[in-house]
Amino acid sequence: MSAEVATRPAGTGLRKYWSAAIFSAQDAFTYRATAVVWMLVDFVPSVVMILVWQAAYRTQTSVEGYSLHDMVTYYLATGIIAGALTSHAEFTMNWEIRDGRLTPQLTRPISYPVLVMCKETGWLIAKLVVGIPVFALLVFIFRQHVLVPHLSPAAWIGFGLSCLLAxxxxxxxGVCLGCLSLWTIESSGIFELWWSLGGVLSGSLLPLELLPGVLRHVAFVAPHRWGSYFPVRVLLGKVPVAGIYEGVLIQFCWVIALATIVALLWRLGTRKYEGWGG
Amino acid sequence: MRYYARLMLAIFHNCVAREMQFRASFVMSLISGYGWSLVMLLFLSTVVARVQALGTWEQRDIYVLVGTFMIVQGLTQCLFETNMWRIGSHVREGTLDFILIKPVDSQFLVSARFLRLSALGLLLPGVGLVVVGARAPFVWADTLLYVSGTAAGVAILYAVSFVLATTTIWFVRAEMGGLVYGLFDVMRLPADVYPKGVRFTFTYVLPLIFIASVPAQTLQHRGHVAVSLAGVGVSILALAFARAFWFIALRSYASTGS
Incomplete structure (x- = not known):
C-alpha cells in the first residue's frame, strides 16, 4: 500500500476532489432550472428590501448616512455575492447522515468534509453563472439608483481575495453545522435557526450600522460579517485599501479557526456516528 | 367524509410518532420556525422606527401584518409543506404510481400525507403579535372578516405552493416549489410598498396580497368589505385552479422511476 502511494503521480490526491467539483458542476448545469430557481430565491429578499426602502425614502432623503442609491446598490451587491458564496453543505451532510449514506463514504480514501465542500463548489459555480443574467436584469431595472464601484487595482485584488476567503x-x-447531525441525526431545525440569525448578523437584512444596539455589537464580533458583508463593503468602496488587507488577514484567521473546529467535530462525531438507515 | 376524517386521524398519529423519534430536532424546528418571521419583523420595525410610517402602515400595523403571516405560514407549513417537497421525489422516483393506485383522492394524499407539527409553534407568537398590534375598538364584523380572510390566505398559499410543486411533473429535477420561499418575503410586506405594476400583479395575477396584507388591513379597520370578501372568492378560485392543474399535469406523468 505504501509503495502504491509513493509511486502515485503528484496531485492525484487533489484530483479526486477536483473531479468531484467538476461532476457536481456538470450535474448542476444539466439540471440548470434548479439553479435558476434557487438563484431567484436568493435574490427575492434583496428586491423586497429595496422595495421597502424605496417606500421609506418617499418621506426623506437619507437614513443614517445612507441614501437610496447606497441602499439599492448595497442590496443588489449583497444578493449576488451572498448567493454566489453561500453553500449549504450542512443540508447535504444531514441528508447523507440521516439516511445512512455516509457509511460507505467513511470506508473510502477521501476526506468527507472536503469532498462535500468540493461538491458544493461545483453547484455554486452553476448558480453564479445562471445568477449573472438575473443580476444584470435587476441592475437594469434599478439602474437609476445603482452606483458603479470605482476601485483601485489593489482594492480589486483585495476584493477577489475577500470573496475567496468569505x-x-x-x-x-456549513460543514461545522453538518457535523452536528452526527450527534442529532436530524438537524434541519438547527440549520434554519442558524441561517435566520445569520441573515441578521451577516448584513443581508440591514447594513450592520442600522441594527439596534445589542445586535450591532453581536454582529461585529460574530464570524458572519466576514462572510458576504465584508466583500460587499469592499466592492462599494466603503473600506480603505489598508483596511481591506487587514480584513483579509482577519478572514484568514477565521478560516484557520473554523477548519480546526471542523477537524475536531468530525473526529469526535464519527466516533459517535451509528450509521442509521442505508 | 368519515373515511377521510379517519384517514387524517391515522396520519396525525403516525406523524406524532415520527416527530417524536427526533425530539431534539422537533424542539429546534419549533424555535427556528420563528426565525425568518422575526427577522422580517426586525427589518420592518427598524425601517418604520426611522421613517415613522411605510405608506399608511405604522408600527402596530406591521405587528398585525407579520403576526397574520405567521399564523398563515404556521397552518400551511403544518398541513402541507413537507408534502409539497415530496411531490418532486415522488415524480423522480416513480413512487407517484403507488399514490395514484390507492383508493383515495390523489390530490388529498400528495397534499396531506405528512404533517409538520413543529410549524404549529408559529401560531402562538403570531396571535400574540396580532393582539398587541390590533387597533381599538374591537369590531365583530372586522374580526369575522379577518378570520375568514386568514383562512382564505391559507387556501391561497396552499394553492400557489401546490401548483408550483406540481410543475415537477414536467420539469422533473427543477424544484419550482422552492420559489414559494422567495415569495414568503413578498407576502410579509405591506401592500403599499409595491409600485403600481407590481401591486397589480400581486392582486390580479398572483394574488399574494390577499394572504396577509388584506386581512391585516381589515383588522385595523382600514379595509373595504368588498376587498375582504374578494379574498375569499379568490381563494375558492385558486383551489379550483390547483385541482384542475393537478389533473392536467397527471396526464403528462410518465412514471419515470421505479
Whole structure:
C-alpha cells in the first residue's frame, strides 16, 4: 500500500476532489432550472428590501448616512455575492447522515468534509453563472439608483481575495453545522435557526450600522460579517485599501479557526456516528 | 367524509410518532420556525422606527401584518409543506404510481400525507403579535372578516405552493416549489410598498396580497368589505385552479422511476 502511494503521480490526491467539483458542476448545469430557481430565491429578499426602502425614502432623503442609491446598490451587491458564496453543505451532510449514506463514504480514501465542500463548489459555480443574467436584469431595472464601484487595482485584488476567503468561511460554517447531525441525526431545525440569525448578523437584512444596539455589537464580533458583508463593503468602496488587507488577514484567521473546529467535530462525531438507515 | 376524517386521524398519529423519534430536532424546528418571521419583523420595525410610517402602515400595523403571516405560514407549513417537497421525489422516483393506485383522492394524499407539527409553534407568537398590534375598538364584523380572510390566505398559499410543486411533473429535477420561499418575503410586506405594476400583479395575477396584507388591513379597520370578501372568492378560485392543474399535469406523468 505504501509503495502504491509513493509511486502515485503528484496531485492525484487533489484530483479526486477536483473531479468531484467538476461532476457536481456538470450535474448542476444539466439540471440548470434548479439553479435558476434557487438563484431567484436568493435574490427575492434583496428586491423586497429595496422595495421597502424605496417606500421609506418617499418621506426623506437619507437614513443614517445612507441614501437610496447606497441602499439599492448595497442590496443588489449583497444578493449576488451572498448567493454566489453561500453553500449549504450542512443540508447535504444531514441528508447523507440521516439516511445512512455516509457509511460507505467513511470506508473510502477521501476526506468527507472536503469532498462535500468540493461538491458544493461545483453547484455554486452553476448558480453564479445562471445568477449573472438575473443580476444584470435587476441592475437594469434599478439602474437609476445603482452606483458603479470605482476601485483601485489593489482594492480589486483585495476584493477577489475577500470573496475567496468569505467562501471558505461560509463553507466551513456549513460543514461545522453538518457535523452536528452526527450527534442529532436530524438537524434541519438547527440549520434554519442558524441561517435566520445569520441573515441578521451577516448584513443581508440591514447594513450592520442600522441594527439596534445589542445586535450591532453581536454582529461585529460574530464570524458572519466576514462572510458576504465584508466583500460587499469592499466592492462599494466603503473600506480603505489598508483596511481591506487587514480584513483579509482577519478572514484568514477565521478560516484557520473554523477548519480546526471542523477537524475536531468530525473526529469526535464519527466516533459517535451509528450509521442509521442505508 | 368519515373515511377521510379517519384517514387524517391515522396520519396525525403516525406523524406524532415520527416527530417524536427526533425530539431534539422537533424542539429546534419549533424555535427556528420563528426565525425568518422575526427577522422580517426586525427589518420592518427598524425601517418604520426611522421613517415613522411605510405608506399608511405604522408600527402596530406591521405587528398585525407579520403576526397574520405567521399564523398563515404556521397552518400551511403544518398541513402541507413537507408534502409539497415530496411531490418532486415522488415524480423522480416513480413512487407517484403507488399514490395514484390507492383508493383515495390523489390530490388529498400528495397534499396531506405528512404533517409538520413543529410549524404549529408559529401560531402562538403570531396571535400574540396580532393582539398587541390590533387597533381599538374591537369590531365583530372586522374580526369575522379577518378570520375568514386568514383562512382564505391559507387556501391561497396552499394553492400557489401546490401548483408550483406540481410543475415537477414536467420539469422533473427543477424544484419550482422552492420559489414559494422567495415569495414568503413578498407576502410579509405591506401592500403599499409595491409600485403600481407590481401591486397589480400581486392582486390580479398572483394574488399574494390577499394572504396577509388584506386581512391585516381589515383588522385595523382600514379595509373595504368588498376587498375582504374578494379574498375569499379568490381563494375558492385558486383551489379550483390547483385541482384542475393537478389533473392536467397527471396526464403528462410518465412514471419515470421505479
Amino acid at each position: 467562501y471558505a468561511i461560509l463553507s466551513l460554517i
